Amino acid sequence: MSQTQTQTLWWASESFWKKMAVWITAGSAVVLIFLTFDTVKQITAGGKRVPAYSVINNRIDYVFDEKRNHQVPVIGPEEPLFGKKLTEEEAMALVSKGKLTTQAKNCMNCHTLLGNGSYYAPDLTKSWLDPTWGTKQLREQQMVDFLMNPQDYLYNSLGRRMPNLGITEEEARATVAFLKWMSSIDTNGFPRNFKPIDQTDPAPDAAPAAPADAAAAPVQQ
């Protein structure tokens, strides 16, 4: 009896836990690496979850999906950004310029992108679809104007404004392209319960103030 008391039990011994530490770490790392191969494949631009950059040639919406029980991005009819249809290469160059602009201007230290970043300014994940921009027709120009002179716009009662970061028109347009592309990423329903801007086209024979527009109006106030 006294002998067993002085001996360390196998499950409390140093050598047992040393082996456990090595095996558990190695096992977890192997699983992670295996999953990483699959994840990287799935998030490469051009796949189902992360669309090709030329998706900016189309309407992008965010619609509730019964089966998945949350909203999903839906790629709609052709609606080229700034009215100009781009090839995949041109679209990628434009989105890349926009992404570089968001990095060089340090957007992430006020805003969140895909929910990551800082919390001093709104999330940009679905900013392309935000009702703040008024109507679909005005949106592109509104976004460019805002990015170039944000200090002139006050979207809140707090007095919180975006500073002028010296964004050129070229950079502003590229940033809009990047934001439009980002809104097409399948984020598993984040942000949940989002209320996107109305992007439906009025019926061909309807007057400009169609019921669909009227219904969307309160959201924009």
Place this chain on the structure above:
Amino acid sequence: MAALGTLSSANLNGGQKLAVKFFTVAIALFGAQVLFGMLAGIQYLKPDFLFGILDFSVNRMLHINALVVWLLFGFIGAVYWILEDESGTPVVGLGLGNLMFWVFTLAVVVVVLVYLLVQTGPGELKSIWLINEGREYIEAPRWADIGIVVCVLIFFYNVAATFMKGRFTGIGGVLVFDLVALAGLYLAGMWYTPNISMDQHWWWWVIHLWVEATWEVLVGCLLAYGLIKTMGVRRKIVETWLYIEVALLFGSGILGLGHHYFWIGTPEYWLAIGGFFSALEPIPLVAMVVHAVFDAGHHKMKSANHPALAWMIAQAFGNFFGAGVWGFMHTLPQINIYTHGTQWTASHGHLAFFGAYATIVIAFIYLAVQKWRGNVWMSGNMAGAWRWKWAMFLLHAGMIGMTMALLIAGYEQSHIERAIGGSTWMAYFEAQAGPWFQQAMTWRMISGWSFAAGFVLLAWDLMTIGKRETRPAQLPAAEAAAA
């Protein structure tokens, strides 16, 4: 030999002489972190404060970058502090280590000056190389990234080669293994892609696998050494615990990475994997509390260095609450879809970084000043002991106050902006303007002042503690001899 109580580098071994340099810069950067955090906090209340001069983005970037770098300096210092003691031999490349210290410090100064004076650049690759990478926590421009990798490689060489030349203790083995991973992971964050999903996927490899895996293990090593030093706990006990911690930390933390892969475009299977494994992450932190508190109780709180022991106990609890409980609260995807990217995260971030990491570095700096002054008495009945106690109290009161305030703000945001408002810009500002949010920001600021006062007192105490002490340190219990 200098008189007891006088700062003298003759009291330190080679690695420790280098360590105190790192500690000095670490404390200065800690001060910078507090300063820029305060400025950013004020801007929540007074948005026009320094608008267009030092915008929130700049202050916030400096706040979190100072955090990362002061902790890194603190860790490197702490490892150099224990290196000769653990390995039983002088540091192999001390000259190289010194050179690395000066290069690293100079690089940090240049990066900070560019952040302050240049701030942003045009939307081109050269901005990322020279000014600012624009990616949270790892904003340092690419040239600095390369410098950091070189510095860390030199550091790694010093640690590994010294242990190889001397003896490999259990702590030494885990440390070397951990540093390989820590240095290697940084490379994952060093390339450009237009694809934001891919960008954030690899970015999390750096951020998560540092703070929720390799940094935690590093802290486990430091805590193990600290418990031996302050209380004379038997090496066999701390090293067994260290292996348990490694198994649990890596077992939960590596796949716990998945809790950052819920909403960035990554596949749906991460919802289950990330939710499950990250929910396990608090378990090793409980183990660490039990370990530290049990040892302290077992030794009847008798220690050679009261402030260091107090900060180590604070680490055990701070890590458990800040990283463990506060992380667990919003780690499941069902909750996280509403809390992701709100002040909830800021609440968790504040308490976790402070509780898990700031505390252990502070504990080591207390160990360092004790020896620096000739291993003076730092147990009961110390002259001016009110300073370390009050510094500790003010820092904790400030941190807990900030954490609670940010948590309330986060709750309000999750509810008003996310659940009800549907996360539009209008909903965002509605939540920001809400009275609960606004009051929380005021309380955060008040707590921030408490924290800043605590920092000043801490810096003062570190410079003066043990100065007039004439008693030699109380030796840890007899067990130490067996260690």
